[in-house]
Amino acid sequence: MERLAVMSEPLIDERVIKDCQQGDREAFRLLFEAYKDRVFSMAVYSFHGDQTAAGDVTQQIFLKLMTSINQFRGESQFTTWLHRLVVNTCIDEQRRRKRHLGFGETFALHTTGQQNPPERRYERRELSAFVTAAISELKPKFRMPVLLKYVEGLSYEEIADVLGCSKGTVASRLNRGHKELARRLAHLRDQVVLGE
Amino acid sequence: MFAKHVTKDLSAYCHGELSPHDASGVAEHLIGCPRCRVVFEEIKLGVKLAERLPEKKAPDSLWQDLEARLDAHASAGEFASARKVASDRSIRTTARIWQPRFLAIAATLILALGLGAFWFYKQESRPSWEVARLNGSPRIGSARINDKSRLAIGQWLETDNVSRAKIQVGSIGQVEIDPNSRVKLVQTRPTEHRLELARGRLSAHIWAPPRLFFVDTPSAVAADLGCAYTLEVDDEGGSLLRVTSGWVALQLKNRESMVPAGAACATRREIGPGTPYFEDSSENFRQALSKLDFEPHDSDWSKIPALNQVLMQARPRDTLTLWHLLSRLEGADRSLVYERLAALSPPPAGVTRDGVLQLDDEMLKAWKAALESTWSNDSGLRKAWIKIWTGALGRVKGVEREK
Numbered sequence: 001m002e003r004l005a006v007m008s009e010p011l012i013d014e015r016v017i018k019d020c021q022q023g024d025r026e027a028f029r030l031l032f033e034a035y036k037d038r039v040f041s042m043a044v045y046s047f048h049g050d051q052t053a054a055g056d057v058t059q060q061i062f063l064k065l066m067t068s069i070n071q072f073r074g075e076s077q078f079t080t081w082l083h084r085l086v087v088n089t090c091i092d093e094q095r096r097r098k099r100h101l102g103f104g105e106t107f108a109l110h111t112t113g114q115q116n117p118p119e120r121r122y123e124r125r126e127l128s129a130f131v132t133a134a135i136s137e138l139k140p141k142f143r144m145p146v147l148l149k150y151v152e153g154l155s156y157e158e159i160a161d162v163l164g165c166s167k168g169t170v171a172s173r174l175n176r177g178h179k180e181l182a183r184r185l186a187h188l189r190d191q192v193v194l195g196e
Numbered sequence: 197m198f199a200k201h202v203t204k205d206l207s208a209y210c211h212g213e214l215s216p217h218d219a220s221g222v223a224e225h226l227i228g229c230p231r232c233r234v235v236f237e238e239i240k241l242g243v244k245l246a247e248r249l250p251e252k253k254a255p256d257s258l259w260q261d262l263e264a265r266l267d268a269h270a271s272a273g274e275f276a277s278a279r280k281v282a283s284d285r286s287i288r289t290t291a292r293i294w295q296p297r298f299l300a301i302a303a304t305l306i307l308a309l310g311l312g313a314f315w316f317y318k319q320e321s322r323p324s325w326e327v328a329r330l331n332g333s334p335r336i337g338s339a340r341i342n343d344k345s346r347l348a349i350g351q352w353l354e355t356d357n358v359s360r361a362k363i364q365v366g367s368i369g370q371v372e373i374d375p376n377s378r379v380k381l382v383q384t385r386p387t388e389h390r391l392e393l394a395r396g397r398l399s400a401h402i403w404a405p406p407r408l409f410f411v412d413t414p415s416a417v418a419a420d421l422g423c424a425y426t427l428e429v430d431d432e433g434g435s436l437l438r439v440t441s442g443w444v445a446l447q448l449k450n451r452e453s454m455v456p457a458g459a460a461c462a463t464r465r466e467i468g469p470g471t472p473y474f475e476d477s478s479e480n481f482r483q484a485l486s487k488l489d490f491e492p493h494d495s496d497w498s499k500i501p502a503l504n505q506v507l508m509q510a511r512p513r514d515t516l517t518l519w520h521l522l523s524r525l526e527g528a529d530r531s532l533v534y535e536r537l538a539a540l541s542p543p544p545a546g547v548t549r550d551g552v553l554q555l556d557d558e559m560l561k562a563w564k565a566a567l568e569s570t571w572s573n574d575s576g577l578r579k580a581w582i583k584i585w586t587g588a589l590g591r592v593k594g595v596e597r598e599k
Contacts, residue, residue, distance in 0.1 A: 025266070032259060040254035055255055059262045066266060128250040135249065149211070150246045156213045167213075174207040178242025179235075185245055192244045 017078055020069050032062055039086055041151050046090040046143065048136040049129075053097075061089045076161070083152065083162040087144050094140065127191060134184045142177040145170050201225070201232050206239040210386045219367070226405040233405055240387045323384045324348040325363050330372070332359025352380045355396065365389055368404035373397075382412060393435075397428040406443075415463040419445040425455075433465040438475065443572075446472075453520060456572040464490050471520045474513055481509035485517060503529055507536045515541050515567045523555055541567055 012034050019027030039061055043054035064085060072081050135143060148159045156167045156174075163170070185192075202222045208214050209222045226233055324346040333340045334355045336347055347353050347363060355361060355377045363371045363379075366389055373379055377396020383389065391398075392412040402409045402420045409420040414433030418425070423442035429435045437446055438460045446453045446461055448468030455461045461472040470489035473482055484505030491502075503525070510518055518537040525533060534552055543552065543559075544566040551559040 025263075028266075029259065032262070036254040036258060037252065040258070041249075041252040044252045045249070051255070054252075055258055055261075058254060058258060059265060062262055063265055063269065067269065128248055131245050131248045132250065134245070146246055150249045156208065156211070171208045171213070172204060174211075175204060175239065178207055178210075178239045178246065180242070181245045182238045182241040186241075188245070189241055192241065192248070 012078070014074075017069070017072065020066070021072070028066055031065075035082065036062075038151055039082075042086050042147050043090060045132065045135045045147055045151070046094060046140070049132050053093075057090060057093050060093065061086055064089060079152075080158065080161050083148065083154070087148075087162060091140050091144075127188060130185055130188060131181075134181050137184070138177055138180055142173050142180060145173045146177040146181075149174060201229065203232055203235045206232075206236050207243070210239060210243045212386050216367075223367070223404060227403070236405060237407075243387050324351075325365060325381060325384060327353060328362045328364075330360040330362055332356060332375070334359045334361040334373070347381045349381050349383065352378060352394075354378045363391075365400075365402065365409060368408060369400065369402035371401075372399045374399070393427060393429050395429050395431060397426060399426045400424065407445075413463065415465045415467070416446045416448045416469045419447060421445060435463045437461045437463070456516070456568075458572075459516060462486065462489070471517050471524065473517045477511070477514055477517075478509050480505055481514065481517075484509070488521075503532065507532060510536060510540065512540050513570055516571050519560075519564055519567060522552065522560065537563075541570065 012031055016027050016030055020031055036058065040054055040058045043057040043061075044051060047053040047057065065082065068085075072078065135146060138146065144163065145159050148154045148162060154162070156170045159170045160167045202209070202225045205214060205218065205222050209219055212219075214222065226236055327334070327336065327341060327345050327347050329341045329343055332355065334353060335341065336345055336351055336353050339345070341361065353361060353363070353373060355373055355375050357375050359375060361373045363373065365371055366384055368389060371379075371391065374397040377398065378394040379396075379398060380392040380394070381390075382392050387408070388410065389408060390410040390412065394414070398411070400409070400411070400420065401424045403423065404420070406421040407419050411418040411427055413427065413429050413435045415435055418427055418437060421443035423440075425437060425439040425441075425444050427435060427437050437444060437455055439455045439457050441457050443457070444455050446455060446463060446469035448463070451468040453461045453469040453472045455472040458476070459472045459474050462470045464470070467490060471485055473485055484502040487502040488506060506517065506521070515537055518533050518540070521533045522530060522537070530553055534549060538549075543549075543563050547559045547563050552563065
């Protein structure tokens with residue numbers, strides 16, 4: 001994923017952003033192509049692997065981006081501004097969906113978990129699917145630093161900038177996120193450690 | 197000594213986000229503090245799992261759907277002014293841009309830029325280790341090392357029959373490469389440093405928490421549990437590990453040998469690690485063990501002479517070998533090993549004959565824990581280990597990017 005970032009970012013310069021601010025559809029297409037996979041990945045991991053929901057949220061993010069790009073004054077990095085938009089939209093949309101989720105749906109999710117303990121629920125899935133599921137189940141305040149670190153490849157300082165908190169808070173939330181992943185996927189320890 | 201635990205810094209330590217001074221402090225604390233080491237293992241697993249996050253590709257249809265929504269917004273007037281400003285230019289440029297020859301040129305340029313950026317990134321950012329020439333003319337790839345050089349991930353370091361080299365393993369130790377050897381740097385990151393030894397011999401001195409440094413050989417993986425050892429690989433891919441300080445684990449699939457200081461262990465292709473033995477054991481003992489481990493046995497009867505030799509020659513210290521044999525032999529052979537082991541060092545409370553013969557994991561671990569004091573002097577070792585570590589702090593360097 002970091003490789004993707006490095007390959008795509010050089011194509012987006014100040015000129016492209018200015019053209020987007022002028023409403024240039026081709027410039028916007030260029031910007032969309034450069035960031036679509038990473039934005040979509042952030043959304044997929046925020047919505048329990050639901051690709052339809054992730055696609056919808058990705059569109060929302062780019063729509064917001066296009067309608068509000070005039071507000072970008074260049075005071076921070078463009079990517080920081082974009083990451084904030086992604087994080088806020090994902091969290092808002094999760095809240096909105098939670099409010100609109102009927103009682104029956106909530107109950108169904110919980111009973112599925114109770115009937116199948118994690119070991120059994122995960123045993124037939126591939127390792128990457130286990131990780132996707134476990135990441136999705138993290139609380140947003142732990143999940144977002146993990147995604148910004150591993151999907152976007154940001155440093156602690158950059159993550160702190162996006163989330164509006166201190167580096168210490170980022171370190172602490174990543175610690176909790178890592179521990180939670182290790183606890184949920186402890187049964188994969190041998191596969192991960194010996195399989196490398 | 198452990199008043200200030202380091203658990204809150206462990207993710208930052210794994211990601212290389214701490215200053216060199218703080219990172220050294222964390223590493224030093226981890227060596228001496230079992231409680232923080234447990235948390236470190238947990239964090240390390242979390243990091244390794246998160247690194248497995250697969251890339252998600254956005255569906256191809258996303259742009260068309262988005263464009264439709266953009267048009268809907270635009271027709272509602274939201275983009276009216278912006279579109280007006282850009283429309284003339286867009287119409288003109290779009291008409292030109294979509295001509296086939298312009299498309300072909302643009303695609304070629306984008307591909308070249310992408311490949312260029314990728315190549316540049318790979319060259320610039322590959323982590324590497326410092327290599328110093330000790331003797332002769334060691335090579336990295338086809339380039340001779342005059343004095344110092346750097347070994348990047350994926351590169352091979354080779355020595356001829358007179359040359360030797362020393363590798364600085366990130367911030368955690370040093371490895372000396374003897375003549376006629378071939379090693380590759382497979383991985384280096386805060387949670388894992390890994391070399392591949394295809395042939396020849398290396399001597400490793402590692403001052404880091406357990407299971408951070410690994411050496412792959414054709415017949416097993418050596419996992420460092422601290423501190424020093426030599427590992428030799430022959431032309432057939434077999435290897436011989438000799439531990440001079442601390443512990444090393446040799447692994448292949450589910451077969452593992454734990455080798456303490458003063459002991460050695462051989463490995464063979466397709467078989468993996470043999471049974472560890474102390475180097476001061478008798479010649480007969482070692483020959484018989486080698487037969488037991490690696491020679492084909494056409495029938496159970498052919499094992500008996502070798503097993504008898506091992507059991508007869510075993511001293512209290514050789515319970516290291518007997519304990520490992522328990523899980524490698526079956527039926528009557530396992531019973532014979534149990535009897536001899538129990539005679540040399542009776543099992544502790546709670547460990548039963550039946551449990552051991554059925555390979556009850558908890559009982560085997562309990563018996564091993566009771567035996568370990570005869571295999572190594574851990575308190576003395578730990579003191580020495582910390583001394584080496586502390587002394588080394590001032591001169592080690594972190595993993596640096598290749599310049």
